[in-house]
Amino acid sequence: MTLQNIKLPDDKAVNLGKVYDAIVVGSGAAGGMAAHVLTSHGMKVLLLEAGKRIDTSKELKSDEWPYEHPRRGEMPPDRHALLPNEYTIRKPPYAAGIKANHVHSYVQAWGGSDYSKNLIVDEKDHPYTGSNYAWVRARALGGKTNIWGRLALRLSDYDFKATSRDGYGMNWPIEYKDIQPYYDRVDLLLGISGVKENLPYLPDSIFQRPVRLNEAEVHLRGSLAKMGRTLTPYRAGVTTDGVKNKYRMRCFSRGACNRRAGGCDIHAAFDSPTGLIFPAFDGGNLTIRTNATVREVLVDTNTGKARGVAFIDTVTGKNYEAKAKVIVLAASTLESARLLLLSKSRQHPNGIGNSSGHVGHNFCEHVMGPGVTGIYKQKIGALRTNDDGRPGGFYLARFRNLTEKNPKFIRGYGFEGGSGTTIFPGDAIEQPGFGAGYKKKVRDYAGAFIDMGAFGEVLARYENYVELDPQMKDRWGIPVLRFNYHFGDNEKKMCEDMAETAQEMFEAAGIEIVSVNKRILTEGWSIHELGTARMGNDPKTSVLNQYQQSHDVKNLFVVDGSSHVSAANQNPTWTIMALAWRSCDYLAGEFKRGNL
Ligand SMILES: Cc1cc2nc3c(=O)[nH]c(=O)nc-3n(C[C@H](O)[C@H](O)[C@H](O)COP(=O)(O)OP(=O)(O)OC[C@H]3O[C@@H](n4cnc5c(N)ncnc54)[C@H](O)[C@@H]3O)c2cc1C
Ligand code: SF4
Numbered sequence: 001m002t003l004q005n006i007k008l009p010d011d012k013a014v015n016l017g018k019v020y021d022a023i024v025v026g027s028g029a030a031g032g033m034a035a036h037v038l039t040s041h042g043m044k045v046l047l048l049e050a051g052k053r054i055d056t057s058k059e060l061k062s063d064e065w066p067y068e069h070p071r072r073g074e075m076p077p078d079r080h081a082l083l084p085n086e087y088t089i090r091k092p093p094y095a096a097g098i099k100a101n102h103v104h105s106y107v108q109a110w111g112g113s114d115y116s117k118n119l120i121v122d123e124k125d126h127p128y129t130g131s132n133y134a135w136v137r138a139r140a141l142g143g144k145t146n147i148w149g150r151l152a153l154r155l156s157d158y159d160f161k162a163t164s165r166d167g168y169g170m171n172w173p174i175e176y177k178d179i180q181p182y183y184d185r186v187d188l189l190l191g192i193s194g195v196k197e198n199l200p201y202l203p204d205s206i207f208q209r210p211v212r213l214n215e216a217e218v219h220l221r222g223s224l225a226k227m228g229r230t231l232t233p234y235r236a237g238v239t240t241d242g243v244k245n246k247y248r249m250r251c252f253s254r255g256a257c258n259r260r261a262g263g264c265d266i267h268a269a270f271d272s273p274t275g276l277i278f279p280a281f282d283g284g285n286l287t288i289r290t291n292a293t294v295r296e297v298l299v300d301t302n303t304g305k306a307r308g309v310a311f312i313d314t315v316t317g318k319n320y321e322a323k324a325k326v327i328v329l330a331a332s333t334l335e336s337a338r339l340l341l342l343s344k345s346r347q348h349p350n351g352i353g354n355s356s357g358h359v360g361h362n363f364c365e366h367v368m369g370p371g372v373t374g375i376y377k378q379k380i381g382a383l384r385t386n387d388d389g390r391p392g393g394f395y396l397a398r399f400r401n402l403t404e405k406n407p408k409f410i411r412g413y414g415f416e417g418g419s420g421t422t423i424f425p426g427d428a429i430e431q432p433g434f435g436a437g438y439k440k441k442v443r444d445y446a447g448a449f450i451d452m453g454a455f456g457e458v459l460a461r462y463e464n465y466v467e468l469d470p471q472m473k474d475r476w477g478i479p480v481l482r483f484n485y486h487f488g489d490n491e492k493k494m495c496e497d498m499a500e501t502a503q504e505m506f507e508a509a510g511i512e513i514v515s516v517n518k519r520i521l522t523e524g525w526s527i528h529e530l531g532t533a534r535m536g537n538d539p540k541t542s543v544l545n546q547y548q549q550s551h552d553v554k555n556l557f558v559v560d561g562s563s564h565v566s567a568a569n570q571n572p573t574w575t576i577m578a579l580a581w582r583s584c585d586y587l588a589g590e591f592k593r594g595n596l
Helices: 029-040 106-112 162-166 176-190 215-226 272-282 333-342 435-445 489-508 573-592
Strands: 019-025 045-048 079-081 102-104 231-233 286-289 292-299 306-313 319-329 366-375 394-396 413-419 449-457 465-473 479-484 512-517 556-558
Touching: 019 029, 019 306, 019 573, 029 045, 029 272, 029 319, 029 573, 045 319, 079 106, 102 106, 176 573, 215 231, 215 394, 215 413, 215 449, 215 489, 272 286, 292 319, 292 333, 319 333, 319 573, 333 465, 333 479, 366 489, 413 489, 449 489, 489 512, 556 573
Parallel strands: 019 045, 019 319, 045 286, 079 102, 319 556
Antiparallel strands: 231 394, 292 306, 306 319, 366 449, 366 512, 394 413, 413 449, 465 479
């Protein structure tokens, strides 16, 4: 099979005189799915994306070795990726003390990557203020799906109905049976690899061929099973058996996923352009304009309904308007909240869809940092095996607050981890020494390391919120977000438990411990920001209904993670797409019935 590429029409060719059936803002997981589903229902859709098109076939070279790159993979010297201790630099004057012309989030530094600098925003152009927050943004067609980590998990009623179990917060307005058919559709359309485990709190997907666990991981799985805990092969949003899509190939296990900050140049790993947008474009109902930063949802002053959007050409700085009968925001959790707040009018003085005052609030995500690294001694000096060609290692499912009630914290966490030889042995960087002895040590230990790190639920709290900064604007003159966001006591207690259990589990498995990490990483580090426009049945305490439709403005939908009522502890992207599919099916039905 040969991969196809697509030639999209020039941005200027887009007809802005036309009234589209729907405008979708943003082209990541949520926007890609919205465009895909709405066009499949025959709706004429204009997709506006703030970032540029990236020619991944030229820019993303998954198989390039560091020594083939002019700077061993490093960025040019005028660019800098933020370190954990630099996340306080958002106080004006912005990025003071950092001499580099371009400043990127910490993700840009992963694996000495040069590739993702063209995707990840320059923080000098895209500032924000307030409390510490590592806000990773990718502005390009496909958004963060170009570099995501691929772990694709489902939520369950332990998450949707968590309030009924522990009394905290608000239940979602849906239950698992409402979303399950849409999870199935996402699995079948995009491909996911994994193994069925029959866990009620981590539902199985319709899996393709799984990633194989290697020796150390099989050993750990056996030891954990005795504790009643489940370690399962990485549930990867990767097609291992292939899907019907001429833009994607099946994974042939080159072990290259982690060579760059994500990204798969044969698109076996899901990304929104090849998985959703290009196939939709081929259907003939989709128009795409990149370099189009939406700055406001425009309102019909007679009806109070949305009539279109105002946007800025990111390159020329010129202002334009586009018109549609329905507006679908999918700019990502925080950018969609920003857009709602920016869209003030006589009818919507606090921002469109914000009569409840909840836009920007109930902001939640995952807390991470604690984990453990060990050595599986049986593999030291062992012959190198071909067990590393995988798009992921393992996932250890939640085990807290399921049947028992932890006295210190509510909700739960899971671990992501892995072992074995990676295509480039990470320990080579940290191993001291030089010459033949150094090389032998690197080779001997390369396949013996095993590590895992936890991702835990951060509780959705009204008092954790974003708002518009009254002074600071971005490079295009648009007010930026101010963060008021902190981890609470529940997260801190949970993190203590993560470090303790990580150590216990490795000890129980007889894995020699190299280090136990107790440090909590800065807010935002998990790149799973959620909440800010939550769904709910009560318009006084929620922004959207169960179909991600604004309670206030019936032709306005917000289909990204901002709608999530709680963060759960599972990575969110598969849920974002399943929900977006469900809502867009509903939207298309209402549209046909003339109800929007
Ligand atoms: C390194 C990394 C690893 C990750 N690993 C995982 C993982 O393993 N599992 C998982 O589930 N999730 C993971 N994620 C998170 C995942 O990428 C996101 O959940 C997902 O991309 C969210 O989709 P989205 O459409 O809401 O946002 P995005 O993918 O960010 O897309 C939003 C798009 O909207 C555009 N946009 C923003 N503002 C505007 C505007 N005003 N006008 C027009 N367009 C606009 C942006 O340019 C962007 O293209 C990871 C993310 C990163 C960066
Ligand atoms: S291991 Fe598979 S999914 Fe990962 S980069 Fe290689 S082909 Fe793509």
